Each structure stands twice: as C-alpha cells, then as structure tokens.
Amino acid sequence: MFLGRLEATIVALNKDNGKVVWKTTVENWQDGYSITMAPQYVDAKVTVGVSGAE
Secondary structure, X not given: OEEEOOOOEEEEEOOOOOOEEEEXXXXXXXXXXXXXXXXXXXXXXXXXOOEEOO
C-alpha cells in the first residue's frame, strides 16, 4: 500500500503487517508543498502529484 502524506512524502507499507517498507520525500514541505491525493502504482512505478506552493 502507498500513502501520500501532507509533508510531501510517499510511504510504502507492508500489506500484511502495516510496517513501513520505504519512505521518500517528493518535495520540501517547508516550501508549502503537500500531497493530498492517493499515489498510483502503474508499470512498477509510483506516481503522485503535489499541491501547494502558491
């Protein structure tokens, strides 16, 4: 399972026990970026858009 988080990170969770498999920063939240949509998994890639930074 993949989660987009408000601090502009994506987290991969183990579907069996819920533990974090990996976590990566997409953008710098201090610059006003966040992730508010669900990441999409297609062709062995995780894709997500960012919000904010008006």
